[in-house]
Amino acid sequence: MAAAAANGVPVIDLHARSVALYNTLRLCxxxxxxxxxxxxxxxxxDHTHFEAxxxxxxxGLIATAPREQNIPLAVHLR
Structure with a gap:
């Protein structure tokens, strides 16, 4: 995240978002x-990949992040 901040690149923290989802779904x-x-x-x-x-x-976490974080890419999403 520090490298992204230093270079002005937006980051989607998928780790934090997925942990929040897992906790909401009571998977952990x-x-x-x-x-x-x-x-x-x-x-x-295999405990690594997801079922459908x-x-x-x-x-869905990835698709909603640009709008929620006001990442310019969001204007290109449907």
Whole structure:
């Protein structure tokens, strides 16, 4: 983030946004079971990639950030 600030480049803090989403969805803390329930519907079996439903929610975080942060790119979004 310091490099972006030094160069006047906007940053979307996806880590903070995704943690807030996970907490809202009550995905954290997790007992290590990534195969069932809400966590299983969000994350894939490799514990890294998302299932379709989770991917859509993460994409939504990214898509809304430019407007919320007044990033100039937002004028090009539908």
């Amino acid at each position: 803390p997790n007992n290590g079971d990534y195969a069932t329930g809400a966590v299983g519907a969000f994350f894939g079996n 439903a989770g991917a859509r929610q993460i994409a």
